[in-house]
Amino acid sequence: xxxxxxxxxxxxxxxxxxxxxxxxxxxxxxxxxxxxxxxxxxxxxxxxxxxxxxxxxxxxxxxxxxxxxxxxxxxxxxxxxxxxxxxxxxxxxxxxxxxxxxxxxxxxxxxxxxxxxxxxxxxxxxxxxxxxxxxxxxxxxxxxxxxxxxxxxxxxxxxxxxxxxxxxxxxxxxxxxxxxxxxxxxxxxxxxxxxxxxxxxxxxxxxxxxxxxxxxxxxxxxxxxxxxxxxxxxxxxxxxxxxxxxxxx
Ligand code: OAD
Numbered sequence: 001x002x003x004x005x006x007x008x009x010x011x012x013x014x015x016x017x018x019x020x021x022x023x024x025x026x027x028x029x030x031x032x033x034x035x036x037x038x039x040x041x042x043x044x045x046x047x048x049x050x051x052x053x054x055x056x057x058x059x060x061x062x063x064x065x066x067x068x069x070x071x072x073x074x075x076x077x078x079x080x081x082x083x084x085x086x087x088x089x090x091x092x093x094x095x096x097x098x099x100x101x102x103x104x105x106x107x108x109x110x111x112x113x114x115x116x117x118x119x120x121x122x123x124x125x126x127x128x129x130x131x132x133x134x135x136x137x138x139x140x141x142x143x144x145x146x147x148x149x150x151x152x153x154x155x156x157x158x159x160x161x162x163x164x165x166x167x168x169x170x171x172x173x174x175x176x177x178x179x180x181x182x183x184x185x186x187x188x189x190x191x192x193x194x195x196x197x198x199x200x201x202x203x204x205x206x207x208x209x210x211x212x213x214x215x216x217x218x219x220x221x222x223x224x225x226x227x228x229x230x231x232x233x234x235x236x237x238x239x240x241x242x243x244x245x246x247x248x249x
Contacts, residue, residue, distance in 0.1 A: 005243050009231050012214050013247040016095055016188035020179075021088055022204055023101040023108070023237075026193020026219060030082040030238040031107055033075060037195055043146055044068060054167045058129070062159055063147040069162040070148055072104075073123045074140035081111035084192070084237030089113045091245035098186075100179040102194060102201050104164045116182050117175035119201050121164040126150075130158025171200060183208050190244070192218045192237050196225030205229055218244075 005013065013019075025035035034040060036049045047068070051057060058065045089112035091097045099108050099115045104123045108115045126135040133155050141148060150159040165171055183189065189208040196202040205215045206228050215229040218240045226232060233240055 005240070005247060006231065006233055009216050009233050009244070010247040012188050012216065012231070013091075013244045016248070018186050019091065019095050019097045019188045019190065020182045020186040020208070021097060021099050021190045021192060022194065022201070023099060023103060023192045024194025024196075024201075025103060027084060027101070027237045028076075028079070028082070028103055028105055028107050029193065030084065030236060031079040033072075033079055033105060033107075035193075035195075043071065043144055050167070053164070055169065058161065058166070061147075062129075062161075063149050066150040066160070066162070067145050067148040069123065069164070070138075070140040071144045074144065076105040076107070076123060077140070079105070079107065081107045082238045084239075084241040085111035085113070087241035087245040091241075091248050094249040098182045100182060100201075100204065102198065104162075117179040119165070119171055119175055119179060121162075121172065123162065123164065125163030126160045127163055128153035128156060128158040129161035131156040134163075135160045167198075176200070179204060180207070183213065184211065186213050189213050189215045190218060191215060191225055191229060192241070194219070194223065194225070196223045196228075 029035055040047055040049055052065055052068050085107050088097060092114060099113045100117045101108060101115060102120045104120055126138055133153055138151060183204055189205060191205050205225055209215050216231045217225055217229040218233050218235060220234055220236050
């Protein structure tokens with residue numbers, strides 16, 4: 001792992017005034033939140049996260065899918081922002097740093113960043129799967145279970161569903177528009193901790209590049225976006241971002 005930022009990456013961070021940071025699950029990995037494409041552990045070892053995050057799984061077994069999201073919510077509540085989240089918040093002392101995230105956790109907000117778009121929704125915004133009415137905060141159970149029936153809606157009797165975007169569902173329009181506007185105004189786009197396989201979010205770095213905005217990938221591994229960005233730094237979020245923020249401030 002590199003200890004210093006590559007020179008061109010450091011120079012871009014030093015001079016950028018309007019930065020957009022596109023984050024994915026790898027951003028929260030060092031906070032102890034497993035990524036989507038990593039193997040699951042414990043109770044969820046036998047399940048594939050990408051298969052649970054689907055309308056098909058919900059329709060087949062809502063109690064299973066609800067329990068999995070409740071477990072993830074409890075995990076995120078116990079987790080703390082890592083050095084990478086904190087560095088992005090620090091960076092905003094010296095530049096306008098806007099976060100566009102695919103993550104459904106709230107670790108960027110808790111670190112103090114300006115999150116302009118949660119492209120895939122939030123773990124903490126359940127709504128009725130029939131009438132769409134938002135539910136109040138639902139506390140995860142103390143003891144995780146493999147199946148938990150979702151609470152029922154007071155208005156129509158439908159089930160509470162996680163306020164996240166599942167595969168095959170449309171992205172919420174307003175966050176998507178805000179993401180596009182942020183990219184249009186950016187002079188640097190940093191892509192952190194995403195495999196770049198889920199569209200339309202994965203199309204944002206290309207849009208930036210086509211508009212002439214320099215793009216940097218921060219990820220320990222090669223991704224589907226590696227060929228689409230201008231600069232690559234093979235490091236983790238918690239190692240790389242504090243160094244980048246220090247270049248800027
Ligand atoms: P993935 O799980 O697909 O990819 C995680 C990425 O993070 C990989 O490229 C890893 O190499 C990288 N990574 C792992 N540890 C890291 C670290 N410490 N620092 C930096 N990078 C690290 O997650 P996403 O790309 O976010 O959508 O997945 C995209 C979407 O697919 C998710 O928002 C979710 C998922 O299914 C929906 O649920 C609709």
